[in-house]
Amino acid sequence: xxxxxxxxxxxxPELVEKLQEHSIRKHFKAGTTxxxxxxxxxxxPIVVKGSMKVLRTEEDGREILLYYIxxxxxxxxxxxxxxxxETSKVKAxxxxxxxxxxxxxxxxxxxxxxxxxxxxxxxxxYHKRFEELLEIVNAIAFKKVDERLLNLLNKxxxxxxxxxxxxxxxxxxxxxxxxxxxxxxxxxxxEEEKRVKLGRNKITLM
Numbered sequence: 001x002x003x004x005x006x007x008x009x010x011x012x013p014e015l016v017e018k019l020q021e022h023s024i025r026k027h028f029k030a031g032t033t034x035x036x037x038x039x040x041x042x043x044x045p046i047v048v049k050g051s052m053k054v055l056r057t058e059e060d061g062r063e064i065l066l067y068y069i070x071x072x073x074x075x076x077x078x079x080x081x082x083x084x085x086e087t088s089k090v091k092a093x094x095x096x097x098x099x100x101x102x103x104x105x106x107x108x109x110x111x112x113x114x115x116x117x118x119x120x121x122x123x124x125x126y127h128k129r130f131e132e133l134l135e136i137v138n139a140i141a142f143k144k145v146d147e148r149l150l151n152l153l154n155k156x157x158x159x160x161x162x163x164x165x166x167x168x169x170x171x172x173x174x175x176x177x178x179x180x181x182x183x184x185x186x187x188x189x190x191e192e193e194k195r196v197k198l199g200r201n202k203i204t205l206m
Contacts, residue, residue, distance in 0.1 A: 008121040023101040035092040041082040043102040050098025064177035067132040
């Protein structure tokens with residue numbers, strides 16, 4: 001995806017030019033961690049190809065998925081932490097092979113003052129992430145784990161544009177913030193209901 005295709009940037013070729021001029025472009029393989037919790041935030045990522053996932057780690061080591069960052073999006077937690085000179089509160093990991101632009105945090109502040117389109121972009125992402133976090137809170141509070149599991153599989157399928165998802169039961173458990181044995185039991189149940197087909201480290205939605 002080209003930066004000029006992002007809705008908020010279409011009216012400002014100058015902003016696109018500045019983003020490309022000041023950003024560093026890097027390629028990452030799936031599974032690569034690009035930001036750890038408590039790490040210093042020196043730049044914010046803009047995904048131009050592929051996707052990332054943002055997780056929160058509990059004190060007991062368990063992780064829970066907060067949201068995905070898709071092509072054309074950035075991490076609002078990086079924006080907020082970087083602008084306030086705080087360390088990261090989340091972990092960001094590449095979900096599928098990705099190409100990412102890293103914009104130095106000092107330029108983030110400059111662009112906010114100079115380009116209203118940049119501020120519009122940040123506010124749109126903030127609104128979207130806020131709604132997704134509300135969904136997570138609602139799911140944890142009111143939905144059963146089997147429903148959350150199926151929702152997560154459907155999200156991954158949509159993200160990867162494939163009915164078959166390459167993932168382990170352990171990884172799914174981490175993203176849901178539950179135990180592996182619980183996920184394995186629920187997946188077996190879903191297979192018996194012919195809603196999924198299980199393979200070695202892969203799950204196919206039926």
